[in-house]
Amino acid sequence: xxxxxxxxxxxxxxxxxxxxxxxxxxxxxxxxxxxxxxxxxxxxxxxxxxxxxxxxxxxxxxxxxxxxxxxxxxxxxxxxxxxxxxxxxxxxxxxxxxxxxxxxxxxxxxxxxxxxxxxxxxxxxxxxxxxxxxxxxxxxxxxxxxxxxxxxxxxxxxxxxxxxxxxxxxxxxxxxxxxxxxxxxxxxxxxxxxxxxxxxxxxxxxxxxxxxxxxxxxxxxxxxxxxxxxxxxxxxxxxxxxxxxxxxxxxxxxxxxxxxxxxxxxxxxxxxxxxxxxxxxxxxxxxxxxxxxxxxxxxxxx
Numbered sequence: 001x002x003x004x005x006x007x008x009x010x011x012x013x014x015x016x017x018x019x020x021x022x023x024x025x026x027x028x029x030x031x032x033x034x035x036x037x038x039x040x041x042x043x044x045x046x047x048x049x050x051x052x053x054x055x056x057x058x059x060x061x062x063x064x065x066x067x068x069x070x071x072x073x074x075x076x077x078x079x080x081x082x083x084x085x086x087x088x089x090x091x092x093x094x095x096x097x098x099x100x101x102x103x104x105x106x107x108x109x110x111x112x113x114x115x116x117x118x119x120x121x122x123x124x125x126x127x128x129x130x131x132x133x134x135x136x137x138x139x140x141x142x143x144x145x146x147x148x149x150x151x152x153x154x155x156x157x158x159x160x161x162x163x164x165x166x167x168x169x170x171x172x173x174x175x176x177x178x179x180x181x182x183x184x185x186x187x188x189x190x191x192x193x194x195x196x197x198x199x200x201x202x203x204x205x206x207x208x209x210x211x212x213x214x215x216x217x218x219x220x221x222x223x224x225x226x227x228x229x230x231x232x233x234x235x236x237x238x239x240x241x242x243x244x245x246x247x248x249x250x251x252x253x254x255x256x257x258x259x260x261x262x263x264x265x266x267x268x269x270x271x272x273x274x275x276x277x278x279x280x281x282x283x284x285x286x287x288x289x290x291x292x293x294x295x296x297x298x299x300x301x302x
Contacts, residue, residue, distance in 0.1 A: 001122055003193060004302075007131045007223075008205035009215040013236040013274070015042035016281045017205050018130035020290040025302060026062035027291075030125040034064040035118060037111040038132045041066040048283050055118075059284070063124070067114045073101030076110050080183060082175035107132075109183075116186040119193060126302075195227055203232045203300075206262070208255035213262060220266070232270040232300055235259055240275050272299035 004025075006018040015038070022034035033055060036043050043064050044051045051058075053068035077084060077097040084095070100106060111132075118127055193199045202223065206216040220230045238259070239251050263271055272294050281290060294300045 001119065001124060001199065002126045003119070003200040004126065004128045005131055005194075005200065005202045006129065006205060007202060007219060009212055009219075012205045012207050012212055013234075013281075014038075014205045015046055015130050016287070016290060017203065017234050017236070017274075017294070018128050019043060019046045020287050020294060021203075021302075022062060022064070022126070022128040023059075023284070023287050024291040024295045025126045025128070026059065028302070029061060031061050031123070032063065032126040032128065033118065033124045034058075034062070034128050034130065035115060036064075036066040036130045037115070038130055039069055039107055043130060046282055046287065065114075065118070067111065069101050069107055069110060070098075072110045072114065073106060074098065076100070076106075076113065080179045083179040083183070112190055113183075113186055116190050119190065197229060200228075201232075202228060202230045203234055204230050205234045205236055207237045208235055208258040210258065213258045216262070217265065230269065232272065233262060233266060234272045234274055234294065234300075235262065236274045237276040238273045270300055 004021055006014050006021065008014050015036075018034055018036075022032045026032040034043055034047075036051075041051075043066055047058055047064060049056070049058055049064070051064045051066045053066065053071060055063045055065040058064050074097045077095075077100045084100075095103070101110070115127075115129070118124070204216050204219055206212045216233065220233075223230055239248065239255055241248065259273070274290065274293055277286070277289070281287065295302065
């Protein structure tokens with residue numbers, strides 16, 4: 001299985017690039033899943049299909065999946081209820097399953113586990129991950145350390161406190177440890193897959209504007225600081241054409257400056273330019289045009 005993470009700040013076109021990449025790989029005869037890790041779930045709008053909370057067939061060799069966070073949060077809470085009850089109990093907090101999905105960091109854990117399920121089932125040759133804005137890759141890298149720390153602390157207090165916990169509710173202490181170990185094993189599997197260049201590829205999507213370029217540079221530096229190589233950069237909404245009005249000339253000059261900056265800083269990566277199509281990208285025909293720009297013209301390779 002090949003994992004392709006498409007990352008970047010909000011509003012730069014990650015979902016369009018994800019859908020286009022998934023369509024391209026499926027057209028090559030590779031069984032492909034477009035997997036949304038963004039709570040906004042833009043894939044449905046772009047593909048013009050109501051995807052829902054289960055993998056749905058979109059076309060030959062192409063499937064899409066947008067996990068329902070509210071529903072999955074309840075399932076996640078049920079699956080790890082002993083561990084979560086103990087964890088929130090440390091802070092004297094009582095959490096209801098229906099409210100759990102709104103807690104900070106919960107969506108990242110849920111998406112990680114759903115991605116693990118897809119990875120473990122191994123039904124697809126390619127999984128294209130439409131990441132949440134910028135930082136979704138980082139929780140995938142950091143979650144094993146968080147869960148490892150939790151398990152280590154539990155092991156440290158096991159001899160002293162597990163018996164007491166089991167007295168409060170038969171098997172409660174042992175269940176906490178079992179659930180924490182299970183979550184750690186899943187998060188370690190996905191971290192290791194992300195760190196393996198033979199399995200995972202990361203593409204950073206940006207636009208040629210100051211804030212977006214700065215965010216992209218921070219993303220690349222942070223991710224690569226954790227040992228994960230960003231393979232390519234897609235610069236979206238590049239203005240082209242021969243119009244010589246003052247607005248178009250200024251805009252092209254400004255964009256060229258930021259594109260040159262990225263080229264100079266990241267000459268070791270593939271850098272693709274994606275034209276500004278002047279309209280919202282929706283539907284298979286429009287997505288196929290984007291896929292041709294990126295892959296058909298050889299800017300990016302799979």
